[in-house]
Amino acid sequence: MSHDEYQTYRAKILTPSFVVLLVLTLIGFTLIAVRFIKGIGAVSNMNDGYPWGIWITYDVATGTAIACGGYAMAILIYIRNRMHYHPMIRSAILTSMFGYGLAGFSVMVDVGRPWNAYNFFIPSKWQANSAMFEVAVCVMAYTTVLLLEFLPTVLTALEKTQWRTLQLLLDMLYSRMGMERPERIGDRLDKVKDLAAWLKPRLDKVLIFIIVLGITLPTMHQSSLGSLLLIASTKLHPLWYTGFLPLLFLINCMYIGYSIAILESVISCYAFKRPFETRELSGIARIIPWLTVIWLSVVIGDLAWRGQLGAAVSFDFYSRFFLLEFCLVAGGSLLMFSGKKRESIRWLFVSAALIVLGGALYRFNVYLIGFNPGKGWHYFPALAELLITVGIVAFEILGYQVIVKILPVLPKLHTRQQLDAGDVTADKA
């Protein structure tokens, strides 16, 4: 597991998409400021019947599933021992880190009394019966683990850096102020480099135990995200309310994780004009349909057992959403079963996108669409509420874009086929 499987993507940081994303981020964060000044009601349509809106449903429940790329890839690489996927892990972990970090941030925007959150660290306040307690603690722990997992990338970069940008900046600052630049700054920078070089091999030794923790924690809290709704037996529609919610959420996050790893790779290769990692991707695509088949069988078996199959095909409001979710997942999996389609980047992209959409819709169905608190309650997110979510997602993409350009995250173009293809794109550029 060498660190030279990766490279920094050398390109301009200030691109048009950077500006667009930055504007969206700023709008989102301004509205977050409004929320803290004027209360949640000022920006959102949440109400006492629908106390959880789009922030919990998308940013937390769905966003963390989409951020499960790092989790799914870690299982594949370290547990199922497919080391040749190792070059893909850093970008997967980076997106997971953003996904989880920002899910945690969204929670702080969503909860009414965030200053009391320290109670999670006070044992006398712990409430082990609550799935929410488990989710909160686990997500905090996993975010820390993700940071640690990503640390080697930062250390490698620190070790090799010449501090060029910083040197230039310092020179400029000091010359502006008309002062000599003191020597000791250079010494200090060297110290940071030394520290990084000292820390890296030590971290490498224990890293595997941190990685495994990074597999255990999502297994726990992703299932607990399903357990959260177990209490709402009178509110969640019977199409989705089942004792198998934790199991369904767990499998759901795994196939979303693998599918998102495919989508990420395709999109970033396309955006950064790199050759597609077709061989690796079709390998991953082989696993997904097995997971979805297990998931779909549990869904159907459970519906049959509870006598809800009739409700599933009754074509009422709930049935339509259920069928849509079901068909998206099943359709995407059918495509992936075909060996030929798995060789094509286009079909890989389409099928992975279908599965992610279907899997995400499942979570929306459980948290929002299938949730009915009783007569007279309605919810549809307000514009400001949506813009906050958009802002957070924009910030996520923005961060990814910038970080792959300053740190060695993307896989190195090393195999011959990739080198050839790389030359072609280089010529074009």
Add this chain to the structure above:
Amino acid sequence: MGKPSRRQFLKLIGATGAALVVGRGSASATEEHQVNNDTLGMLYDATKCVGCKACMSACKRVNSDFGSLSYEQAPFDSDGLWDAPEDLSGSTRTLIKLFKESEKEWSYVKYSCMHCQKPSCVSVCPVSAMTRDKMTGIVDYNKNTCIGCRYCQVACAFNIPKFQWEKAIPQIVKCDLCKNTNMVKKGITACAETCPTGAIMFGKRKDLLEEAKKRLAENPGRYVNHIYGEKELGGTNHLYLSAMPFKKLGLPVLKHEAPAEFSEKIQHTIYKGFIAPVALYSTLCFIAVKNKKKERADDVEEQDKSGSERKKAETEHGEDVE
């Protein structure tokens, strides 16, 4: 390559699944919850209620200072003299509503916290801000620990806890049987004390049940033959008698099992003694470390090989992709 580890992985999943199924069966036998009839509650008799709303105004008067409760203001009433909330809210803990089916058939109904024997809100609160007092049975809320996640609102089958959406420093608001206000001074809830027709009776659950049964027996034609709250969701301390079907009064038809029993059973089974997570972690560590050692051994071998052989090995590697 990788075959043994895959088998191990599948075995592990199978074992976890089996443990879940077995655990679920055994847990159900042990964790039966007991109804405590010595706890405090109220009996609301809808046939005696005249809809004067004196209970509502008493509740607001007594509890206004506690928990930063404010009078609700209609937009045209800037002085805050007139208060007619449509529903329980961040400033309303109890509410009288009228259900009118026809000119002759109608009924009032009072909403407030049901003070369940096995409350969902207490079961789901992640930081123990919702608590149920074992002695009194009062389900209470502490704003100083609450993080405002609103899981209690999602959990409550009666939609009782309300959130102050319009406030920058919001809190949950719900009836606490005047625990810190009227109860301390007078030993009775403000609404029950004020009610001019005796529609609200305050007392121990067993006395309330006895009284309700007596009324049902003495006036069989007057009531629907059911004490709402006696069995619903494992029993509530707020009980109802009515001449109209309870469902029409906005009191949902509910099972006798408390939802928290079921959800806690599953949560406890998975996290019993924290054994499953620890077992999962150690098994995964074992596999991962073994894989890593194998990888290192392969690396050493590969270094000995010449370039062409190495390429060949790589293509074989590629075919092994699941």
